[in-house]
Each structure stands twice: as structure tokens, then as C-alpha cells.
Amino acid sequence: MFSAIDAFSAFNAFGVKAKTETNQCAYNRSGQLLSMNRLVLGSIIGILAVSAVLVALFYPISEYPPAQIQGPPAFVEEIEILIMESFPVQVNVVAKGYLPNPCRRIGRIDVARTFYGDFGITINTLIDSDLRACVQMIVQFEEVIPLNVTGHRAGIYKVTFNNPDNSTISANFELQHDNFVKVLKSCTNDSECELPMYYAVQSNCPFGTACIDNECRVVCPFTYHDPDPNVSQSYPIPCESDGDCDCSDREGRTLECRCHDGKCVSVEY
Numbered sequence: 001m002f003s004a005i006d007a008f009s010a011f012n013a014f015g016v017k018a019k020t021e022t023n024q025c026a027y028n029r030s031g032q033l034l035s036m037n038r039l040v041l042g043s044i045i046g047i048l049a050v051s052a053v054l055v056a057l058f059y060p061i062s063e064y065p066p067a068q069i070q071g072p073p074a075f076v077e078e079i080e081i082l083i084m085e086s087f088p089v090q091v092n093v094v095a096k097g098y099l100p101n102p103c104r105r106i107g108r109i110d111v112a113r114t115f116y117g118d119f120g121i122t123i124n125t126l127i128d129s130d131l132r133a134c135v136q137m138i139v140q141f142e143e144v145i146p147l148n149v150t151g152h153r154a155g156i157y158k159v160t161f162n163n164p165d166n167s168t169i170s171a172n173f174e175l176q177h178d179n180f181v182k183v184l185k186s187c188t189n190d191s192e193c194e195l196p197m198y199y200a201v202q203s204n205c206p207f208g209t210a211c212i213d214n215e216c217r218v219v220c221p222f223t224y225h226d227p228d229p230n231v232s233q234s235y236p237i238p239c240e241s242d243g244d245c246d247c248s249d250r251e252g253r254t255l256e257c258r259c260h261d262g263k264c265v266s267v268e269y
Helices: 004-058
Strands: 068-071 075-084 090-099 104-113 119-128 139-147 155-162 168-175 208-212 215-221 223-225 234-236 256-260 263-267
Touching: 068 104, 075 155, 075 168, 090 104, 090 119, 104 139, 119 139, 208 256
Parallel strands: 119 155
Antiparallel strands: 068 119, 075 090, 090 139, 104 119, 155 168, 208 215, 215 263, 223 234, 256 263
């Protein structure tokens, strides 16, 4: 006889079976979702990889300029000096030479001026850090470089270029007249004189001004180095009269030697 207990047991068994089937379905669905996610992720990775390959194939490297590093100087083969008839006189130097390959570019151009007014020039280069697309072929160049000759006296001056093999190439030019912009003014003492900007930016001498013969003049002091090798110090050369000062080592580029305020100076302007 089918009792109430049998009915309850049968009901429980049915519930457990239904729950088990429900859990199994949920597990199957989770597995299917996980497989689908993996498939989608793999497809995305594949698309990105193919895109990267296509970019590398169809976009040349030159469209993405590589970083550049400092290289040796450019090689200068020929120089020409052009003097423009103006006042003050302007001088340009035309440098022609070559670079070893297209991956080398003209960089900063350094122009140094010696105490005597000559010029030393170095044409620096930049090298592309990524040389994979570099063709080994010589590239010719031509650069026009202005020279600041304002303040130079009449005379012959030399221009020298430094090449990467430690060789040099030089040429001379001549100024027929002093290339000064007249800014002299009358004065009674040094404090009334101002140093022209041209001299203020020069590094070959600590130029200053002095009131000499009631005119403002640009002067360069004579100095001597401390005889003690452990002391890095220079001192002005003392004097009592103009005859105590000697400008012979300045190759005639100095207007005159004077004893000013008890110190030897060369009058530059």
C-alpha cells in the first residue's frame, strides 16, 4: 500500500534529481561561455598581430623618424669666402663637402674665434639611431656660414675647418679697412663708458672699457698666470708708464698698448 512516507521519499528523490540536472545544465553553460570567451580573445590577439605585420610592411620606416645621436664632424672638401661690400663688412664662408650616407645629417655648426680674430669651424653631424634602412652612398652638402667680423681691424684672417680624420682645410680673407661701428664717446672717467655687445659676448678676452684721452675705449688687460702650478689664478701686469707694456705678441691686431690705472692693457677699439 502506497503510504505517505513513500510519497514523501519519492518527492525528495524527484527534487534531488531535478536539482542535479539543473546544476549540470549550469555547468555546461559556464563551460560553453568560457570556451566562447577564449575564442573571442584569441581572435582579437590574432587581429592585432596581423595589423602589426601590415603596418610594418606597408608603412616605411622613414615615416617614423628615429632618434638621432651625435656623430663625428662632416668632411669639408672645399671652402669659398664671400665678402659683401657693406658697412660694417659682412663675411660668409661657403663650405662644400660630403656625408658618408643618407642616415647622417648636418647638426650644430660651431664657430670659434681666436684672440687674433681667426675662425675655427666644426660642422657637427647627427646619426639616425636606426640604421636598418640606411643605404651606403655619399651625400654631398653645401652650407653657408656667416662670420661675425664686426670689430675686426684691417688685416688678413684665416678660416679653418676641422675634419673627422683630424685634417683641416683653410682659407684666408682680407679686410681692407677697420670694421668698427663707431660708438666712441667723450668721457672723464671709466664709469661713463659702456662695453659694446660685440665685445661683451666674446670669450677670448675679458674685455672692458676705459676712459683714455677723454674717449671711451675697449681694452683687453694683460695678465700673467700664478707661477705655482697648484694655484689657478691670473693677475694683471702692473705698470707705471706705457713703455712698460708690450703688445708684440698680439701680431699687430692691437691698436696700441697703454698703461691705464697702473695696469697694462691693449686698446682694441
